[in-house]
Amino acid sequence: MEHKPLIMGYWQNWATEGARDGYENGTSAEVDLTDVPKEYNMIVVSYMKGAGIPTFNPFNKLEEKFREQIDKLALEGRQVVLGLGGADAYIELTKGNEKYLADEIIRLVDFYGFSGICINLEQSAIDAADNQTVIPAALKSVKDYYKNEGKHFLIALAPEFPYLSLSNGKYLPYLSSLEGYYDLVCPQLYNQGGDGMWVEEMDQWLSQDNNESKEDFLYYMMDSLASGTRGYTTIPHDKLVMGLPANKDAAATGYVIDPSAVLNVMKRLKQSGNAIRGLSAWSINWDAGQDKNGQSYSYEFIKRYKDIVTPV
Structure with a gap:
């Protein structure tokens, strides 16, 4: 099945003006949803969170205004x-x-017009309490709910790539529970230092933080996931999105x-029969941000990378 290529961008729902929040002391920009470049054809609003049942509120907009902006993007x-x-x-x-979680997701989707959910759990939250069973169960019920209404509810996951390995696979319970339900998996190929994989074809360990072997690392990591080799789980190639930092301020390593x-x-992936869905960027706000000297990115x-997609 041929899919429309994606460039997914994360949109930060918090104030950053003058924050110097970058890994190299740059500052990410505050960007209106409606000002996001059109080539970003999927936008992940970050984040739904909080104690108890997580929720979402726009940080700098009235709820109705934010909903209007999402409606405008949907029309595009x-x-x-x-x-x-x-x-x-x-x-x-x-x-x-x-x-309770399913009901809150449905409330947010119906009110704001979100197209789905992207699981972005990190660190201890990945396997805290019963998250690995409760979250998939809630998402499956939400997807079934919208399917009964004739609508498609998108489910994506964006794990740091080591959590897709067979030895450290804290995201594997989510994938197995959501088998047949998830649409996209967007492994984060950054901020993981020397982690990586042994590639027999090269007789070499390819690490995420080695800039000299960057192309081979990216290729063999995505190939490993698409084929379920080199110690990683299998994810269909047409559900894979390559997650990258927008610039050197957006991540400690991986740019x-x-x-x-x-x-x-x-x-190379296309030639091998494993064409992926596209790319994702952390983040739109960093793409629009500036370095420590005030120079815009x-x-x-x-x-x-805009030429990988046909703008909508």
């Missing part, structure tokens, strides 16, 4: 999904919370210096 053919979790979010759900590496990887990521 773009999808806006809601991220669940985030690096600093501690979510802890227990057996019996399934219906791709030469964009031809990414474009070559996508060509000027949407470098989307300018580099």
Whole structure:
């Protein structure tokens, strides 16, 4: 089945003006949803979180105004999904919370017009309490609910890539529970230091933080996931999205210096029969941000890779 290529971008739902929140002391920008470049054809609003049953509120807009912005993007053919979790979010759900979580997701989807949910749990929240069973159960019931209404509810997962390995697979219970339900998996190929995989074909360990072997790391990581080899679980290639940092301020490691590496990887994957769905960027706000000297990044990521998609 042929799918429309994706460039997914995360949209930060918090104030950043003057924050110097980057790994190299740059500052991410505050961007209105309606100002996001059109080539970002899927936007992940980050995040749904909080104690108890997580929820979402826009940080700088009236709820009705935010809903209007999502409606406008929907009219352009773009999808806006809601991220669940985030690096600093501690979510802890227990057996019996399934219906409450499902009801809250349905409320948010119906009110704001979100197209789905992207699981972005990190650190201890991944396997806290009963999260690994409660969250998939809730999402399956939500997807079934909208299916009965003739609508498609998108489910995506965005794990840090080590959690897709057979030895450290904290995301594997989510994938197995959501088999037949999930639409996209967007492994984060950044902020993981020397983690990676042994590639027999090269007789070499390819680590995420080695810039000299960046193209081969990206290719063999996505190939490993598409084929279920080199110690990683299997994910259908047409559900895979390659997660990258927008620039050197967006992540400690993982920034791709030469964009031809990414474009070559996508060509190599297609030639091998494992064409992936597209790319994702952390984040739209970093793409629009500035470095420590006040120099704008000027949407470098989307300018580099926009030609992989047909703008809507």
